[in-house]
Amino acid sequence: MNNQRTDYHVHPDYSIDASPVKIKEYCQRSLELGIREICFTTHVELDPVRQEKDNFVCLNGEKVSVLNFAWLDSYFEEITRAQDEFKHANLKVKAGIEVGYNRGCEEYVEKITSSYPFDYVLGAIHCLDHIAISSQKESPHYFRNKSLAELRRDYFLVLEEAVKTGLFDSIAHVDFYYRYGFAHYGSEIFTIHRGAIEPVFAEMARRGMGLEINTSSRRRGFEEFHPTREVLALAVKAGIKIFTVGSDAHSLKDLGKNIDEALELLKEYKLSNHVFTRRQASSL
Ligand SMILES: [Zn+2]
Ligand SMILES: [Zn+2]
Incomplete structure (x- = not known):
């Protein structure tokens, strides 16, 4: 167990909602920040209903x-180049994606992950009922029509489904609903996982899946990370052993943000930070 800095959730310029920052620039910045390993996780959204909105990358x-x-060819080419270029500086560069899970995306995810040598496939829930709860602008359309009980039911059902597809190495920002849900529902949002998340974590532990400590919540005015301490404790109790840390940077200034604190949190719970190579986890 040690404190080697990693950032396993970074959106380079391929993500349509990210700043136009190249893979190489993130790698250079990593050196300045003392990050030893960086994993790029471009967004892949595949909901056919939202096709006109989300299902794009920037090439x-x-x-x-x-x-x-074509974007994947270019993405892997750039990552391979960065791997070579930064090898001597002792920075490891990994190829990942962040898939926004929607029912029906399985076939495509299967296809790209079997066609390209990904190191890390991160699963995330960004939409419920085809509405982006990850968007400040869009999320009220979902929240104002749903009770907290309905949000709880919808979210954990989709999360369970995502886990059971077996497509993902790890789950991103598992309690993401509180980012914009808090403003609508108040602090009760921090307890909706109780009784719902335990079986999902048990399934993840059984499958040897990982869980991400995502620090982006700190930049949205929250004191806790995703997951909150209470949720993290349940993950540990369920037997999840693989944890990664990620800033969810969409711009250079956010790279590595609060990663040291996330590593401290892992230490406090006697957990190891992990990295992935060709979809196999190893502890640092
Ligand atoms: Zn995400
Ligand atoms: Zn992300």
Whole structure:
């Protein structure tokens, strides 16, 4: 167990909602920040209902369909180049994706993860009822029509489904609903996991899946990370052993943000930070 800095959740310029910062620039910044390993996790959203909104990546400054493999060729080329270039500086560079899970995305995820040598496939819940609860602007459309009990039912059902697809190495920001849900429902949102998340964590532990400590909540005015301490304690209790830390940076200034504190948190719970190589976890 040690304090080697890693950042396992970084959105380079391929993500349509990210700043136009190249993989190489993030790597350079990593050196300045003493980060030893960086994993890029470009967004892959595949909900056919939201096709016109989300299902794109940015390739050479142009929006292209996420289904057009040209972006993946370019992505892997750039990552491979960075791996070579930064090897001598002792920085490891990994290829990942963050899949926004929706029912029906399985086939495509399967296809890209079997066609490209990914190190890390992160699963996330960004949408419920085809509405982005990850968007400040859009999320009220979901929240104002749903009771907290309905949000709880919807979210944990989709989360359980995502886990059971077996497509993901790890789950991103597992209690993400509180980012924008807090403003609508108040502090009760911090307890909706009780009784619902335990069986999901048990399933994740059984499958040897990982859980991410995502520090982005700190930049949204929250004191806790995703997951909160209470949720993290339940993950530990369920037997989850694989944890990664990620800033969810969409711009250079957020790279590595609060990562040291996330590592401290792992230490406090006697947990090891993990890295992934070709989808296999190893502890640092
Ligand atoms: Zn996400
Ligand atoms: Zn992300």
